[in-house]
Amino acid sequence: NAGVTQTPKFQVLKTGQSMTLQCAQDMNHEYMSWYRQDPGMGLRLIHYSVGAGITDQGEVPNGYNVSRSTTEDFPLRLLSAAPSQTSVYFCASSGSAGLLQETQYFGPGTRLLVL
């Protein structure tokens, strides 16, 4: 049981390039989400999904796309990278979208640098 995995661990992009951050979980969790963490700030929600085929925007969705074709995978796409997207990206999952107390489990993070 690997939990939540993210690839790559670290990536350098040039402005304007596109890329996909991968996230997978093997816990059969309904809910998956992407957060970004910037220095001096807490995590901010980018996009989330309550199940396969269902996604919605979070607090800071601009410049990012997501899709959820399977329960296990939730990739985050950067359409045209900008220096403002330099950040650490965390993927998270939880077992039920409806329970307040449901713990979210986080992946190890992807550190992205946009030059």
Next chain:
Amino acid sequence: AQKITQTQPGMFVQEKEAVTLDCTYDTSDPSYGLFWYKQPSSGEMIFLIYQGSYDQQNATEGRYSLNFQKARKSANLVISASQLGDSAMYFCAMREAFYNQGGKLIFGQGTELSVKP
């Protein structure tokens, strides 16, 4: 508006002493949950403790306890008998029932705790 505030950017504590990390929140939803996460220098987010808005007792998990004062809208984390391994960034987070929409969390800015030997 939903908001989490952690007013202590950094704190120091002597090993084996107790420390309190402050967290205040703002919500108009009567049903919500409060979480604390630990982020060591390695970067992963580790769940520590949960408190529900209707829970009658303060949550405890080993050396961690949550001092929940609903009227004050505060949910302070208390770490007893601090250890060197407790040195990390600590985040308070909230989930609201009305805006649950899949369980999204709102995070505070974090408090960096340093434990001195």
